[in-house]
Amino acid sequence: MKLLKPILFCLAAAGAGHASAGGLSKEYRQCMNATYGNTDVIQKCLKKELKIQNEDLEKYYKKYLKNAGPYEENYKTQHRLWEGRMNKVCYFNSNSVHVAIRQAKCVLGMTSERAGYYEKKTSAFE
Template sequence: MKPLIMTLLMCCAGISAQAYALSFSKDYEGCMRKAGSHSESIRTCQIKELKVQNKRLKKVYKLTAKTANPAEQALIKQSKAQWHQQRGNACQTAGKKIKAYNGFNSSCALQMTVSHADMMEVRLNNKIMK
């Protein structure tokens, strides 16, 4: 029952994230259009985009740490590690290499990463604007 609930929540989150997130790359949008309903092509697109989004998130974390005081930097490092662990647990990716992700793993990890990067960017921009 628990995996079913998690899957439903991830689907709902994915639909709402796709409706509002503007942070997917243009390459990803084109790749998904070409993939149509072919699941292996969709997975390939998701894995490529996940790599892009992982780089984006890493950059945002770096900029966030740069604008933080030393005490905040330690918290940022800790929260980053916790978030990666949460994503690994939720998406069942802990200990897996990206190329080994199945459709659920890649979709889940991509949605969580895009959402987290969006949130981190908003926080960073709000902090800079103050």
């Protein structure tokens, strides 16, 4: 329960609309509102949005590295540390569908947050 509150807060604070920095898409929020607790539908919503967020993360991370100059290795190390932190925070040893959903939401929240971070950092380059 201690972990669930910060995750829900992160997801709620992620922003309104896909166009905002690192925010979850309107389609995802609508999809999640229409699941009526069906775990299969919840997982499909999460999978689709995670794909979008991973694409954004990759796009802005590459742009971030492109403009890193002499700090490129430092930025790569920071990114690897973030990936390690996400793995520690989000993955649990359990086979329950509800735990799988919680893990996916955790990964989605952290990915969305990191994509937003890179997007904000790269906006100065434009």
